Amino acid sequence: xxxxxxxxxxxxxxxxxxxxxxxxxxxxxxxxxxxxxxxxxxxxxxxxxxxxxxxxxxxxxxxxxxxxxxxxxxxxxxxxxxxxxxxxxxxxxxxxxxxxxxxxxxxxxxxxxxxxxxxxxxxxxxxxxxxxxxxxxxxxxxxxxxxxxxxxxxxxxxxxxxxxxxxxxxxxxxxxxxxxxxxxxxxxxxxxxxxxxxxxxxxxxxxxxxxxxxxxxxxxxxxxxxxxxxxxxxxxxxxxxxxxxxxxxxxxxxxxxxxxxxxxxxxxxxxxxxxxxxxxxxxxxxxxxxxxxxxxxxxxxxxxxxxxxxxxxxxxxxxxxxxxxxxxxxxxxxxxxxxxxxxxxxxxxxxxxxxxxxxxxxxxxxxxxxxxxxxxxxx
Amino acid sequence: xxxxxxxxxxxxxxxxxxxxxxxxxxxxxxxxxxxxxxxxxxxxxxxxxxxxxxxxxxxxxxxxxxxxxxxxxxxxxxxxxxxxxxxxxxxxxxxxxxxxxxxxxxxxxxxxxxxxxxxxxxxxxxxxxxxxxxxxxxxxxxxxxxxxxxxxxxxxxxxxxxxxxxxxxxxxxxxxxxxxxxxxxxxxxxxxxxxxxxxxxxxxxxxxxxxxxxxxxxxxxxxxxxxxxxxxxxxxxxxxxxxxxxxxxxxxxxxxxxxxxxxxxxxxxxxxxxx
Numbered sequence: 001x002x003x004x005x006x007x008x009x010x011x012x013x014x015x016x017x018x019x020x021x022x023x024x025x026x027x028x029x030x031x032x033x034x035x036x037x038x039x040x041x042x043x044x045x046x047x048x049x050x051x052x053x054x055x056x057x058x059x060x061x062x063x064x065x066x067x068x069x070x071x072x073x074x075x076x077x078x079x080x081x082x083x084x085x086x087x088x089x090x091x092x093x094x095x096x097x098x099x100x101x102x103x104x105x106x107x108x109x110x111x112x113x114x115x116x117x118x119x120x121x122x123x124x125x126x127x128x129x130x131x132x133x134x135x136x137x138x139x140x141x142x143x144x145x146x147x148x149x150x151x152x153x154x155x156x157x158x159x160x161x162x163x164x165x166x167x168x169x170x171x172x173x174x175x176x177x178x179x180x181x182x183x184x185x186x187x188x189x190x191x192x193x194x195x196x197x198x199x200x201x202x203x204x205x206x207x208x209x210x211x212x213x214x215x216x217x218x219x220x221x222x223x224x225x226x227x228x229x230x231x232x233x234x235x236x237x238x239x240x241x242x243x244x245x246x247x248x249x250x251x252x253x254x255x256x257x258x259x260x261x262x263x264x265x266x267x268x269x270x271x272x273x274x275x276x277x278x279x280x281x282x283x284x285x286x287x288x289x290x291x292x293x294x295x296x297x298x299x300x301x302x303x304x305x306x307x308x309x310x311x312x313x314x315x316x317x318x319x320x321x322x323x324x325x326x327x328x329x330x331x332x333x334x335x336x337x338x339x340x341x342x343x344x345x346x347x348x349x350x351x352x353x354x355x356x357x358x359x360x361x362x363x364x365x366x367x368x369x370x371x372x373x374x375x376x377x378x379x
Numbered sequence: 380x381x382x383x384x385x386x387x388x389x390x391x392x393x394x395x396x397x398x399x400x401x402x403x404x405x406x407x408x409x410x411x412x413x414x415x416x417x418x419x420x421x422x423x424x425x426x427x428x429x430x431x432x433x434x435x436x437x438x439x440x441x442x443x444x445x446x447x448x449x450x451x452x453x454x455x456x457x458x459x460x461x462x463x464x465x466x467x468x469x470x471x472x473x474x475x476x477x478x479x480x481x482x483x484x485x486x487x488x489x490x491x492x493x494x495x496x497x498x499x500x501x502x503x504x505x506x507x508x509x510x511x512x513x514x515x516x517x518x519x520x521x522x523x524x525x526x527x528x529x530x531x532x533x534x535x536x537x538x539x540x541x542x543x544x545x546x547x548x549x550x551x552x553x554x555x556x557x558x559x560x561x562x563x564x565x566x567x568x569x570x571x572x573x574x575x576x577x578x579x580x581x582x583x584x585x586x587x588x589x590x591x592x593x594x595x596x597x598x599x600x601x602x603x604x605x606x607x608x609x610x611x612x613x614x615x616x617x618x619x620x621x622x623x624x625x626x627x628x629x630x631x632x633x634x635x636x637x638x639x640x641x642x643x644x645x646x647x648x649x650x651x652x653x654x
Contacts, residue, residue: 274464275501275560279515279567280491289514294505 042118046110050126054103057133061096064089065140077157081149089144097137103130160340161348164332170325171332172352178317178328179310181246186253186310187303193254194261195287208258215255221316224248228320241320253310260302264295301371304364308357329353405489408440409475415440415571415602416461416493421470423456423626430456431467432626438571443597444604445617445634449649453626454606455498458573461604462486462493475570491519494564494572498579500556502548502563508535509544512563520567534562538592554585558592571602578609610653614638622646 032038065084072083083089107127114120196208215223228244231237239247268291276286315330322331329352336345409415416438423431430453438444438461446454459465460472463479463486472480479489503511512531516522522530535541538558548556557577564572574593578586590612597603597616607613613620613634620634624645630637641647 269499269501271497271499271501272503275495275497275503276514277487278462278464278490278493278495278497279563280487280489280519281515282487285518289518290503294503297505 039118042116043122044110044114044116044119046106047114047119047122047126050103050107050110050130051122052103052126053099053106054126054129054131054133057096057098057100057103058129058136060092061100061133061137061140064092064096065144068092074156074158077152077159078149080156081152084144084148084152090141093137093141093144096133097141100130100133100137103127104134154343155347157342157344160336160342161344164336164345167327167332167336168329168348168352171327171329171349172356174326175311175314175328175330175352176356178242178245178249178314179307182249182253182314183307183310185246185250186306187257189250189254190257190259191261191292193258194265195292197258197262198265212255212258215252216259220248220252220313221319223252224316224320227251240326241317241322242326244320245314245317249310249313252313253306256309257303257306260299260306261295264299265291267298268294297371301364301368304360304367308360308364311356311360312353404477405474405479405492407475413476414438414473415442415475416604417471417473417476418457418460419471419473421457421460421467421472423453423460423465423467430626431460433470434623434626434628436621436628438602438604440570440602441600441618442602442604443616443618444621445613445619446604446606446621446623447608447610447613447649448623448629449652452623454623455575457623458575458604458606459495461573462490462495464495487519491515491567492570494567494569496557496560496564496572496574496577498576500548500553500560500580502556502560504548507545507547508540508551508559508562511548511559512566515563516566530566531562534566535559537565538562539588552585553581554588557581557585557589561589561592561596565596571604572596574603574605574607576606576608578607608653610638610650622649624649 068083068086068089069080072079074080103126107123107130111120111123111127114123193208193211196204197212199205199208224245227248228239228241231239231244272290272294273286276290277283281289314328317328318331318334322328324335327335329349333345333349337343414437416436418434418436421431421434421436422429434453434457436444436457446457448454456465460467463472467480470480471478474489474493478484479486502508503514506514509528509531512534513524513527516527516530517524520527532541532544535544538561540555540558540562543551543555543559548559551559561572561577577593578589581589586609590609593603593605593612594616605613605617617634619631620637621631622629622637622641622643622645629643630641630646637646638650641650
């Protein structure tokens, strides 16, 4: 039974009315068939035209540059530049924009008249895909009308970069290492601060609030400067940039994770603490065995976001200056750029960050979905 | 002073803390003539709201005290004052003759002897039924894992949920959850169990199973204080009925007499409204 049918049936039950079908047949009707056959049956030509046009247009707009670059080769920046300026690419993009526009027109003109939900969705999807194709195609067209050879020499010039692959891999490792150590230390610090921050006593809360607000209210770069240069000059504590960055990031992440944990702790119903105290558990035992375990489950997604932020913040180590072996991805890029005057190093570092963060982002959204479904929240 | 006299008389009865051979307070049994729980002149404010206006109440061992009254009359607050989940603004709470409203008393020790069951069950959702029960057995009573498990299984059998040992609260019906909550309180082997409107959050068809468990407890002569809206349950099970309204005890006595022959105007009106 479809959802709406189920809803109306339950409303009917509330009102004491049996549904017509149940009264006529005395049995629940079989669920309607889903699947490909149904999809084909419910489709309409105009909607399919819009969908196909839009889909193809977007695919062409997005893939054409990559396909042509792959065909002509990436190793020589002049070839890359010429590919980007080539009439073939322009033609493909113009086709994509026109087809996308057509999909928009067809979709707009027909979606209201479709007699099935499937067809209506096809028409609407076609018009959206078409609009996306127009935007992407026009943007790439506009960009490639510039001086692509010069652009490619600076940004898509793999000559010098490929020699630095090992340095980049080392940089990725260092980035993950810096972020992970800081995240673990920051989370422990944050949990401690959060426990203070939810105290009944204002004098226990106060230090936690002051710490969190000082850290949240100042730039991370300033904090790093104070820790690295300030401590060295003031107390003659000479940490390496690597250590100073870990300390700085941990202190910084501590404040932000404290806020995450505080929200998590406060989201646990009062009754949980009362039930634990009512059984004779001490306040700290109640927090440890009852409140904190539940709060931690709830804050895992925001904590992972904090970790992703940390991964990117490790790039601030460039500001402190760092030994060759301790370079993170970003510092590898800046030193490479300084050496070869080739900004492709930055493009490569961006790809390096994405290689780390995209899987993490995917993991977060998967986790959020599972937590929302309630299957994990209770376990 | 009143309370000083009372603790004094408890001592005069030959009952001293830490006496060799006897279990230390708050464990053990109170001497004869000393009620299990006694409230004296309890006042409580929520902001400007005077929710408890000088309540005196006595609960003897073996009593089943039912507290009834319109919503907002202070029943739940009064109940929660008995294990000091709610701190009274003034007045004295005595447990086995000792003042537990004294700040020097370690309430964790006292609460281990006073079970409480809540309206919203308040099971720990991240723990199975078994682990809900064993937590306090392990952490408060310091039982071994095997002993705690054994006791928890007995408790679950007691409330008819042997098959839900490893189930999480989220996978149980409200009635089952509430029965686990009762088993959780029961497993501590408390001197008294406080029931705070334990059937009010349940679907009507689930109320019966929970009341049945409570009836069985009453038959076992357990001491219970029950805040409830179930008049027939109060009439049938309670040994004493307390009617509260607007923060004061209006009438108390034998439930049958009280329900069939209310003296005060307010109880008459209340019964006319609920029955």
